[in-house]
Amino acid sequence: MSCERRIQEYGGNVKILWIPHTAWHIPQRAHLFCHKLSERHEIHVTDWDGDFTKPSDFLSTHYLGNFRYRFHRDKRVNVHGIPRISPTIMSSPLRKLNQRIFSKYIQRIIDDYEIDIVVGTFVAPPPKARRVIFDLFDDNVSYWRRFGRGRAYANEIEAVEFEYMKTANAIVAASSVLREKAKKIAQGTPVHLIPNGVDISQYRKADGREFRSQFQISGKLIGNVGSHDKRNEMELMLAVAALMRNEPLTFLIAGRGSQLEWTRQEAQRLGLRNIRFHGVIPFEQLPFVMNSLDVGLCPYEKTEGADASSPMRLLSYLAAEVPVVCTDITSVRMLEMDNVVLVSDTPECFVKGIRQALTLPRMRPQKLMEFNLPQMVEKYEKALLGEDLCCS
Numbered sequence: 001m002s003c004e005r006r007i008q009e010y011g012g013n014v015k016i017l018w019i020p021h022t023a024w025h026i027p028q029r030a031h032l033f034c035h036k037l038s039e040r041h042e043i044h045v046t047d048w049d050g051d052f053t054k055p056s057d058f059l060s061t062h063y064l065g066n067f068r069y070r071f072h073r074d075k076r077v078n079v080h081g082i083p084r085i086s087p088t089i090m091s092s093p094l095r096k097l098n099q100r101i102f103s104k105y106i107q108r109i110i111d112d113y114e115i116d117i118v119v120g121t122f123v124a125p126p127p128k129a130r131r132v133i134f135d136l137f138d139d140n141v142s143y144w145r146r147f148g149r150g151r152a153y154a155n156e157i158e159a160v161e162f163e164y165m166k167t168a169n170a171i172v173a174a175s176s177v178l179r180e181k182a183k184k185i186a187q188g189t190p191v192h193l194i195p196n197g198v199d200i201s202q203y204r205k206a207d208g209r210e211f212r213s214q215f216q217i218s219g220k221l222i223g224n225v226g227s228h229d230k231r232n233e234m235e236l237m238l239a240v241a242a243l244m245r246n247e248p249l250t251f252l253i254a255g256r257g258s259q260l261e262w263t264r265q266e267a268q269r270l271g272l273r274n275i276r277f278h279g280v281i282p283f284e285q286l287p288f289v290m291n292s293l294d295v296g297l298c299p300y301e302k303t304e305g306a307d308a309s310s311p312m313r314l315l316s317y318l319a320a321e322v323p324v325v326c327t328d329i330t331s332v333r334m335l336e337m338d339n340v341v342l343v344s345d346t347p348e349c350f351v352k353g354i355r356q357a358l359t360l361p362r363m364r365p366q367k368l369m370e371f372n373l374p375q376m377v378e379k380y381e382k383a384l385l386g387e388d389l390c391c392s
Contacts, residue, residue, distance in 0.1 A: 208292025228257030
């Protein structure tokens with residue numbers, strides 16, 4: 001049965017609720033799919049303010065504002081701000097209370113807006129809906145188990161994900177590694193491989209010369225563009241910049257993240273004048289920044305969680321025809337993508353990889369077309385509506 005026939009079964013207007021794993025303003029996989037899906041369907045998403053890390057944050061009026069329902073529209077997407085205690089509070093009873101409150105509001109949105117399909121993640125157990133899809137976008141359990149205080153939370157996440165895999169109508173996995181993990185648990189449930197995508201058309205017309213001019217870049221520009229929340233990745237960046245401080249190139253660290261301020265201070269302490277910082281980059285400006293680079297970096301720590309990831313920044317670099325140096329993680333190795341230099345997660349290996357990447361031509365790998373966002377969204381739409389996907 002075609003998508004159009006399926007849509008007619010829903011009365012010609014499919015209402016979808018996506019429950020992202022983090023606050024809506026943070027760049028994430030859900031943005032890519034929700035904005036595109038909103039061109040054909042009524043899309044709702046949940047949101048909360050999660051930027052609370054220090055004890056003083058939880059005593060602020062800003063935090064208290066987190067405990068009221070809010071609503072706004074992001075283009076065509078309906079955004080529901082839900083009262084939520086930040087999971088950075090490492091208290092199991094508080095997290096359980098958090099989950100109950102969050103689930104109550106989710107169910108209210110489903111009922112009030114007559115939601116047809118829910119896309120869920122680990123932040124809340126599967127709700128009651130006409131159709132439920134589980135989006136397995138990362139190895140969240142492995143990530144949290146790497147943190148001593150996060151092990152109990154990892155067990156709670158594992159329980160929620162297990163419940164989704166056993167009860168969801170279908171599962172969407174963002175990488176081949178995650179797909180195999182899901183298949184072992186969700187026997188009999190359709191498991192679809194739908195990685196992150198990139199809108200290649202936006203990169204074909206992007207010119208990075210204006211960005212380079214604004215930053216007065218001379219020589220080669222080596223960029224790390226994305227979310228910077230992991231200290232070890234920032235330490236790796238600083239070590240690489242230190243090893244190459246006497247070479248005619250500049251390192252750009254752009255995006256958002258909890259480790260940016262520490263990285264700025266550390267770069268200043270080390271006297272690293274070959275590093276430039278740029279703040280949050282809106283999606284519409286990202287192609288121009290990416291196009292300004294000579295080499296893109298994905299300096300991940302080699303972990304079980306990283307091995308299962310579907311790096312969005314990697315796809316963006318390649319769409320901008322930029323050679324990439326990436327930690328040799330399993331999910332990227334399995335892509336077998338041209339113009340990607342895979343290295344060990346050490347400063348010396350990244351330096352060697354950068355020098356190799358600087359000899360590579362600017363080109364967009366033909367295989368990248370498999371990750372073109374319109375095709376990815378079409379596949380996701382079929383999974384949402386219950387169509388069979390070949391080669392899932």
